[in-house]
Amino acid sequence: MPFSFKLFDVDHSARRGRLETDHGGIDTPVFMPVGTLGTVKSLSSGDLREIGADIILANTYHLHLRPGEDIVAGGGGIQQFMSWHKPVLTDSGGYQVFSLADLNRVSDEGVEFQSHIDGSKHLFTPERVVDIQLDIGSDIMMVLDQCVEYPCDRERACDALERTTLWARRSKEHFSHKTERNAYQQVLFGIVQGSVFHDLRKRSVEELTALDFPGYAIGGLSVGEPKDELLDVTELVAETLPADKPRYLMGVGFPEDIVEGVARGVDMFDCVMPTRNARNGTVFTSRGKVVLKNTVNKTDFGPIDPECGCDVCKNYSRSYLRHLFMAGELLGPRLATYHNLYFYLHLLAEIRQSIRKGSFLLWRKEFYNKRDNQ
Amino acid sequence: MPFSFKLFDVDHSARRGRLETDHGGIDTPVFMPVGTLGTVKSLSSGDLREIGADIILANTYHLHLRPGEDIVAGGGGIQQFMSWHKPVLTDSGGYQVFSLADLNRVSDEGVEFQSHIDGSKHLFTPERVVDIQLDIGSDIMMVLDQCVEYPCDRERACDALERTTLWARRSKEHFSHKTERNAYQQVLFGIVQGSVFHDLRKRSVEELTALDFPGYAIGGLSVGEPKDELLDVTELVAETLPADKPRYLMGVGFPEDIVEGVARGVDMFDCVMPTRNARNGTVFTSRGKVVLKNTVNKTDFGPIDPECGCDVCKNYSRSYLRHLFMAGELLGPRLATYHNLYFYLHLLAEIRQSIRKGSFLLWRKEFYNKRDNQ
Numbered sequence: 192m193p194f195s196f197k198l199f200d201v202d203h204s205a206r207r208g209r210l211e212t213d214h215g216g217i218d219t220p221v222f223m224p225v226g227t228l229g230t231v232k233s234l235s236s237g238d239l240r241e242i243g244a245d246i247i248l249a250n251t252y253h254l255h256l257r258p259g260e261d262i263v264a265g266g267g268g269i270q271q272f273m274s275w276h277k278p279v280l281t282d283s284g285g286y287q288v289f290s291l292a293d294l295n296r297v298s299d300e301g302v303e304f305q306s307h308i309d310g311s312k313h314l315f316t317p318e319r320v321v322d323i324q325l326d327i328g329s330d331i332m333m334v335l336d337q338c339v340e341y342p343c344d345r346e347r348a349c350d351a352l353e354r355t356t357l358w359a360r361r362s363k364e365h366f367s368h369k370t371e372r373n374a375y376q377q378v379l380f381g382i383v384q385g386s387v388f389h390d391l392r393k394r395s396v397e398e399l400t401a402l403d404f405p406g407y408a409i410g411g412l413s414v415g416e417p418k419d420e421l422l423d424v425t426e427l428v429a430e431t432l433p434a435d436k437p438r439y440l441m442g443v444g445f446p447e448d449i450v451e452g453v454a455r456g457v458d459m460f461d462c463v464m465p466t467r468n469a470r471n472g473t474v475f476t477s478r479g480k481v482v483l484k485n486t487v488n489k490t491d492f493g494p495i496d497p498e499c500g501c502d503v504c505k506n507y508s509r510s511y512l513r514h515l516f517m518a519g520e521l522l523g524p525r526l527a528t529y530h531n532l533y534f535y536l537h538l539l540a541e542i543r544q545s546i547r548k549g550s551f552l553l554w555r556k557e558f559y560n561k562r563d564n565q
Numbered sequence: 566m567p568f569s570f571k572l573f574d575v576d577h578s579a580r581r582g583r584l585e586t587d588h589g590g591i592d593t594p595v596f597m598p599v600g601t602l603g604t605v606k607s608l609s610s611g612d613l614r615e616i617g618a619d620i621i622l623a624n625t626y627h628l629h630l631r632p633g634e635d636i637v638a639g640g641g642g643i644q645q646f647m648s649w650h651k652p653v654l655t656d657s658g659g660y661q662v663f664s665l666a667d668l669n670r671v672s673d674e675g676v677e678f679q680s681h682i683d684g685s686k687h688l689f690t691p692e693r694v695v696d697i698q699l700d701i702g703s704d705i706m707m708v709l710d711q712c713v714e715y716p717c718d719r720e721r722a723c724d725a726l727e728r729t730t731l732w733a734r735r736s737k738e739h740f741s742h743k744t745e746r747n748a749y750q751q752v753l754f755g756i757v758q759g760s761v762f763h764d765l766r767k768r769s770v771e772e773l774t775a776l777d778f779p780g781y782a783i784g785g786l787s788v789g790e791p792k793d794e795l796l797d798v799t800e801l802v803a804e805t806l807p808a809d810k811p812r813y814l815m816g817v818g819f820p821e822d823i824v825e826g827v828a829r830g831v832d833m834f835d836c837v838m839p840t841r842n843a844r845n846g847t848v849f850t851s852r853g854k855v856v857l858k859n860t861v862n863k864t865d866f867g868p869i870d871p872e873c874g875c876d877v878c879k880n881y882s883r884s885y886l887r888h889l890f891m892a893g894e895l896l897g898p899r900l901a902t903y904h905n906l907y908f909y910l911h912l913l914a915e916i917r918q919s920i921r922k923g924s925f926l927l928w929r930k931e932f933y934n935k936r937d938n939q
Binding site: 258274 | 647
């Protein structure tokens with residue numbers, strides 16, 4: 192089925208819709224589990240199907256360094272390579288180049304950097320990043336963008352915005368010559384930059400929408416700015432973007448950030464929060480976060496969350512999970528990851544349901560009430 | 566169903582039978598995956614059911630130190646605690662005390678040792694070890710024994726043998742007052758010692774069988790002795806033990822060691838080999854071992870073993886698995902462990918089938934042929 196986005200319901204600013212791709216449909220708002228290196232850490236592709244994931248995210252920067260896009264392509268593309276036969280979105284590597292790579296030198300041509308693994312030198316140009324993602328074979332690809340840190344002065348933010356637009360134009364131009372390279376359709380999304388400067392954000396939206404991408408991401412957030420800045424910029428950008436295109440808030444966030452993102456009209460989210468926290472033994476519940484290693488869990492033979500219907504909550508106790516984490520057992524991170532992602536995906540399913548019923552604002556109120564009464 | 570052991574077929578010395586316990590039956594010869602701390606490292610109890618495990622092993626020494634038998638008992642016993650509702654065998658901790666603990670001082674009373682985790686002091690007496698296993702709630706418990714290293718002089722081996730008999734008698738006596746403590750039946754096996762001295766092994770068998778245990782283990786092997794000594798002692802002990810009781814060769818071994826153990830009349834095996842090797846990226850196949858990290862696997866998009874029917878071989882390539890191991894991803898050890906245990910359990914199923922047909926010797930020949938022609 193060719194790529195499309197349909198909106199079914201709008202409840203205040205919250206939207207419910209569906210993305211279609213050749214690897215299957217995605218109900219929005221959606222949370223995309225992060226599978227950096229072509230693996231959602233500790234989970235099998237069977238687990239991801241079990242918990243109801245519709246799409247996962249993989250990282251261009253990481254896959255380029257290991258195992259290399261040639262190997263992923265040789266393995267039949269990322270879906271076949273990791274035995275996940277549903278949609279995959281790849282980020283462009285822009286964020287990783289600026290946050291992880293040992294050295295980076297930006298010019299209009301692209302960004303030169305050294306691998307954080309072995310110090311080897313690499314050059315990402317907008318065109319190269321499109322080619323890498325074509326090799327990886329993701330269903331949704333992202334343009335190379337220039338991320339700036341927070342705080343960042345206006346001049347630097349403006350400079351990065353302009354370069355991001357330039358790169359977006361070149362990405363689209365390059366990609367236009369490369370369509371139908373794989374047996375299935377791949378699409379390319381633009382990324383809005385502009386730090387926390389409202390006029391720069393508006394300008395970025397104008398310049399990118401003029402290029403007419405099939406979807407737009409809100410980039411450069413969740414980099415240390417205060418929560419109200421995150422929400423203000425999200426609201427501003429979301430209401431400026433075209434209503435008929437999916438909106439993706441990159442790298443966000445905690446459950447409450449996702450609820451607030453949806454409230455401001457965002458359709459797609461990704462974050463390492465549920466998976467990274469799980470590996471440290473922190474799990475999410477309807478009443479808030481639980482640190483499994485805490486002594487109180489030693490003799491708690493109940494589940495992580497009595498309201499959760501996941502296999503981990505059905506079969507394992509907090510006491511057993513605490514034991515696994517205390518002993519450094521591999522099963523601990525695995526079970527906690529499974530639960531946390533189930534929790535996130537179930538949260539999004541509840542959100543979609545409430546938008547369908549026109550009761551999102553009421554649902555949001557109850558969501559906060561539960562946590563306050565823990 | 567009360568504990569029982571029935572022999573169905575004997576093909577030369579190889580035996581096929583069935584153990585019954587209140588948590589279910591076990592077809593023998595059987596391989597028991599090792600779940601040291603109440604978890605077969607990286608696998609869920611669902612995985613273990615999927616690959617067809619009938620019984621797993623847990624370690625008394627390790628569970629006593631972490632989380633403590635009180636927690637396991639509080640969680641409903643080891644089966645409930647780890648959500649594995651089939652039989653569990655616990656070793657006595659004898660082997661771990663002598664191999665892992667920082668200091669140990671043996672007397673006829675028992676063995677004092679310091680935890681390898683935190684240096685805390687503990688005393689294991691035969692009676693205490695029975696009590697700990699009653700708390701853990703394993704279906705098959707083992708008596709505390711004194712293991713000796715290899716090589717070991719005759720006097721020391723004799724001394725350890727005598728103490729092992731003394732402890733076996735006290736264990737049985739103590740246990741006789743404790744039956745039906747849990748809602749299901751627990752049984753206690755004896756352990757034959759005597760190092761590689763044939764007359765000592767015979768004496769140990771005589772002294773233990775006089776105590777009439779429902780099953781006997783061959784202990785003190787796989788501690789560095791040459792392969793032919795391992796096999797000679799196994800053969801000698803197996804043919805001296807009563808035919809109507811299960812025989813358990815502790816800590817053995819490689820696939821070929823298990824084949825040779827079965828050929829000598831052994832019914833039960835356990836070993837960390839498939840699980841520990843898996844975590845290092847070494848997998849077993851019908852053609853021998855494969856080191857996943859080897860460069861040759863980089864572009865090998867076929868399965869670990871084309872003859873294997875496990876989910877890992879059906880869904881993932883050597884290239885993907887190599888990538889996971891090279892990147893230190895948690896999914897690598899998990900998938901390799903799943904495959905290796907499936908391989909071992911499938912090997913034992915083939916062995917049972919061949920004994921049933923009276924063609925074990927032929928099957929053994931083909932087993933070696935395949936490996937030679939790799």
